[in-house]
Amino acid sequence: MVLTVALPKATVSSLSGLEGTSGLTPFVFQIRLASPAATATTYDVYTTDGTAKAGVNYVAIIAGDSAHGGTVTFAPGSAFATVTVYVIAGSLPVTPATVRATFTVSLSDPSAPDVPLASGTGTITAQNAVSRNPPPAAAPGRSGVSWSRVIAAVGVKRKHDETGE
Secondary structure, three states, rough: OOOOOOOOOEEEEEEEEEOOOOOEEEEEEEEEEEEEEEEOOOEEEEEOOOOOOOOEEOOOOOOHHHHHHOOOOOOOOOOOEEEEEEEEEOOOOOOOOOOEEEEEEEEEOOOOEEEEEEEEEEEEOHHHHOOOOOOOOOOOOOOOOOOOHHHHOOOOOHHHHHHHH
């Protein structure tokens, strides 16, 4: 006989924040269960692009990759956890179309990873769009971000790094 236990209903908060001026900015999403977990309960966590792009605007979370935030486990009796997505500072150009960019954080049952159980939206706002004293303009072809530090910190590559453009 196989015993199937349904995972408790969960919700993921949505949040908005500034991208920051240097390095990585943490966006901390709250995950709540409708009732405390009766036993240790694990969900897969993953991000998907909206208008924000993984590796350019934020560091992706891959479902099941527990070393990099791809799972969340609730201890017995717990109903609250957090998941952190790191936003890459200075990655949004300030134009009317790119003042804000979005991505989604979703939970799924590890036994059915393609079916999201809950999701929340992260909205990144360009730092320079709200700054009263924006930093000086970067040199042509430069974003003003020390990409070598970002790439070393998160292991991402930009199109420029691959093509030299």
